[in-house]
Amino acid sequence: MLAATDPRTREAATTLPVYGQLPFVPESGTGCDIVTADGRRILDLYGGHAVAALGYNHPRLVKAIGDQAGKLQFQSNAVALEIRAQAAEKLVEIAPDNLQKVFFVNSGAEANENALRVACTVTRRRKILAVQHGFHGRTAAAAAATWNSSSWYGFPQTPFDVDFITRDDCADAAARIESDVAAVIVEPVQGVAGAYDLSTDFLRAIRRKSAQVGALMIADEVQSGIGRCGYNFAIQAADVQPDIITSAKSLGGGMPCGAMLCSNALAEQFGPGSLGTTFGGGPLAAAAIVAVLDTIAQEGLLQNVRAREQQIRSECTVGPIQRIQGMGLLLGLVCDQPAAEVRDALLQQDILTGTSANPNILRILAPLTLQEQHVTQLADALAQIGK
Numbered sequence: 001m002l003a004a005t006d007p008r009t010r011e012a013a014t015t016l017p018v019y020g021q022l023p024f025v026p027e028s029g030t031g032c033d034i035v036t037a038d039g040r041r042i043l044d045l046y047g048g049h050a051v052a053a054l055g056y057n058h059p060r061l062v063k064a065i066g067d068q069a070g071k072l073q074f075q076s077n078a079v080a081l082e083i084r085a086q087a088a089e090k091l092v093e094i095a096p097d098n099l100q101k102v103f104f105v106n107s108g109a110e111a112n113e114n115a116l117r118v119a120c121t122v123t124r125r126r127k128i129l130a131v132q133h134g135f136h137g138r139t140a141a142a143a144a145a146t147w148n149s150s151s152w153y154g155f156p157q158t159p160f161d162v163d164f165i166t167r168d169d170c171a172d173a174a175a176r177i178e179s180d181v182a183a184v185i186v187e188p189v190q191g192v193a194g195a196y197d198l199s200t201d202f203l204r205a206i207r208r209k210s211a212q213v214g215a216l217m218i219a220d221e222v223q224s225g226i227g228r229c230g231y232n233f234a235i236q237a238a239d240v241q242p243d244i245i246t247s248a249k250s251l252g253g254g255m256p257c258g259a260m261l262c263s264n265a266l267a268e269q270f271g272p273g274s275l276g277t278t279f280g281g282g283p284l285a286a287a288a289i290v291a292v293l294d295t296i297a298q299e300g301l302l303q304n305v306r307a308r309e310q311q312i313r314s315e316c317t318v319g320p321i322q323r324i325q326g327m328g329l330l331l332g333l334v335c336d337q338p339a340a341e342v343r344d345a346l347l348q349q350d351i352l353t354g355t356s357a358n359p360n361i362l363r364i365l366a367p368l369t370l371q372e373q374h375v376t377q378l379a380d381a382l383a384q385i386g387k
């Protein structure tokens, strides 16, 4: 029985009961560790759903947000800001060459909502294709393009016709992407589905056929982007240039923000008033974006992500883990028992991981700053399970 003063009791009394919550209360964090209210130190390999790209209390991110808060906390897009200009320039710099313009928003769903709106507007078509098992968010358009969303969708109808391509089926992609399609939205590595990395051939087939019929290709990199897969954006591993990339989660390292990146040609079709947001591109979010992108570059975090991925692949197929899928630090550990049981057993050993839509897949979404000893700790803890 929890005390009446415990935040879990008070949240249960005052917030909607829509989340299954974990059995601890974080109070602070440092490096890759969360420290709980009762003094427990937990290695966080889940990063708050892939958000904590730099872990906790990273001095560069803390300083950037603090300095900006002391200077100017907010101004909207009604004025230009030096820090927003810097954030946009840095994003364009790391994106595929064809993407030269940024529209800042506040979340992944909002980025996808705008990307889908752009696609329907410029193509004047009313059909969106997504990929089976994909997740794109909970707003009207993003949820409409999300696999199996009908049980929670809630709106009376979807804003466009939707169909789903069988994943990794190049022939199905070629057959379904016809001249009535406004866009194909695809996560290069399907995060919620259990870090399922779509094949390069499949991503290229989508690119090729979309270009042929004048449909846009939207890469949803909300979970896979900003270094998480060992590339700035995961789609770059397949050498594919989408028409739009959406980003959020790791982008601000914990400061809520999102972005949609598109080509000059697409951007030219939108004038004042056609898209908008109050908070998107605010100075605090922009300062966080600049700090995250600078830190990834200056601390060599893409290389670190690739090294940690290799280490996890070679050391962690132990205990209940049968095989590993995904890319970089967006990994799905396929278990021989329910992933929730493995997560709970790891948590008892002070390691936090996550589950996924696939009941047998445990997800790793660790900070990009993960160290060699953390992976060894995970491997040792996995080996203990079921002993």
Ligand code: PLP
Residues within 6 Å of the ligand: 049, 107, 108, 109, 110, 112, 135, 136, 137, 138, 187, 191, 192, 220, 221, 222, 223, 224, 248, 249
């Ligand atoms: N797209 C992908 C691939 C995601 O994983 C998520 C969230 O998990 C979203 C979109 C929605 O992002 P948000 O929760 O920031 O709206």
